[in-house]
Amino acid sequence: MREKKSSGKTGQYVVRQRETQVFSCVAQKSKDSNEYSGKKDDLLFAVGRFFLFIIAAAATAYLIYLSYPKNNFSAFAWVSFFPFLFMLRKTKGLFKSFSFGWVTGFFTYIGIFIWIYATCRAGGLSKDLSTMAVCALAAVTALQFAVFGGLMFYARNLKFLYPLVAAAGWVTFELLHQVVAYGFLGFPWFMPGYSQWSTPAMIQLASFGGVYIISFVIVFISGCVAVLFDSENWGERFLSVFIGAAVLFAVFAFGAYRISSFNPEIKKTLRVSVLQPNIDQYKKWNAEFVSEIESVLRHQLEEVKAFNPDIIVWPETALPGSAQEEKYVTWLSSISKSYESYQLIGSTYYNDRANYVSAFLFNDKGEIEGVYNKEKLVPFGEYIPFENRLKNIMDVEVLGELGSFTPGAPNQPLYEVAGVKIASNICYESIFPDLWTKAADGGAEIFFNVTNDGWYLDTSAPYQHFAVNVFRAVETGRPVVRSANTGISGWINPLGQVMESSELNTRTVMNFEMPVYKSKDVTFYIKWGNLFAYLCVIVFLTAVSTVFIISDD
Secondary structure, eight states, X not given: OHHHHHHHHHHHHHHHHHHHHHHHHHHHHHXXXXXXXXXXXXXXXXXXXXXXXXXXXXXXXXXXXXXXXXXXXXXGGGGTTHHHHHHHTTXXXXXXXXHHHHHHHHHHHHHHSTHHHXXXXXXXXXXXXXXXXXXXXXXXXTHHHHHHHHHHGGGTTOGGGHHHHHHHHHHHHHHHHHHHHHHTOOOOXXXXXXXXXXXXXXXXXXXXXXXXXXXXXXXXXXXXXXXXXHOSOHHHHHHHHHHHHHHXXXXXXXXXXXXXXXXXXXXXXXXEEEEEOOOXXXXXXXXXXXXXXXXXXXXXXXXXXXXXXXXXXXXXXXSSSOTTSHHHHHHHHHHHXXXXXXXXXXXXXXXXXXXXXXXXXXXXXXXXXXXXXXXXXXXXXXXXXXXXXXHHHSOOOOSSSSOOOOOOOSSOOOEEETTEEEEEEEGGGGGOHHHHHHHHHTTOOEEEEEEOOGGGTTSSHHHHHHHHHHHHHHHHTOOEEEEXXXXXXXXXXXXXXXXXXXXXXXXXXXXXEEEEESOOOOOHHHHHTTHHHHHHHHHHHHHHHHHHHHOOO
């Protein structure tokens, strides 16, 4: 009996042990299944999160594209940075913020620079090389977004201060790009503030802080919207909406007041004629078309004669040769004497040492009174950066027909036309406000911008190029006259209002009477320059460095 009892206990033990093993196996399988399911969910979440960031980057790029010339849906600009700034608050790591910024910048600059493709194709480059040119420039300039995004990682939790720091940070990198481009190399073509060129009431603050202050307000408003949608605190949400609306209203109210109160005394009325000959860019330097081009110019000058202008403004490189060539000197001199008019003529100038892109001023006696040499040249269009080194690596040349040029000397003298001090600048120089403020501070009463935008064909570039002149007028408080070979020509008053403008790719002559004002008031921006932008640098670096020091990230 004892043996049977012992045997029964052993059997029960074996059964229980087997049951335990079975349950352990089932539990392990269940655990493995849960881990697999969890990893699968994590992967799906990561993929979904990745696409959210891509969508946000594309949304910001598209809103900027819509707001910028030539689309001109300027209202979109005020929320254009919202998707970008909203998702920056969701990033988990410095590198991810940097990468997200770069992708956003790359998408944005592809939209802004798409005109480069058409320019390169018209210049003879293949489709592949033209595409590479757009992508390469977009990739490099996107670093502005990337570094901004990376540093904003440390400011993502600043709550209601987030819009202020974001706006100050953006201006910091706009200023940095301008400074580097002005003194070394860069292409500061895009600034969000330029999107407001067609709404004068929204850009009057540029007389204090330049285009930077308008960019600041745009990014600030977008930051307020980001806080509204992201914050879990209703107090922060309300505060962001209130502050954003108050700032937007204040900008508009100041602009409306400045425009309505603008009534300076007129010193004299200058009679200006602007030529827009609309010469095909690829005929200009072809000897077969010299007679045709000269015929077009003679016909336009005949249209001008009855108006009896004080000054005739020709576009950049208007002649099929240099204005210093004997035959053109004789012709242009005779026109000035017979019309009793000054002429400002875009042309090339050369001497034993260098070639220049220039503007010749003929006085009403037919004499060459002065020559302005372009100070800021277009990279790869008028000169090759690091030319000697690059040519050792690859076969590279400028896109233009005339080869490389030499930059003009800084602080070139101003000239007088009918008792009015004028300042000239050429083409690409319109994107450098420092050139303009220096001339205005030196006494310039009117600015003349001569350009040849024929390179850009019927793309967004001529519209973008024209828009920046509007800001130069507001910043300096001086009227701007623009003569463009294929357009857009016209004149802009000191409030940035486009008084007259031409259609793109049309042949026309513009005659207008432009008031010159007695008051030579210096705008805050002329006197203090980029003070506002430098204050933004201080605010941004102080905020980011403080958070970096006290943060565990």
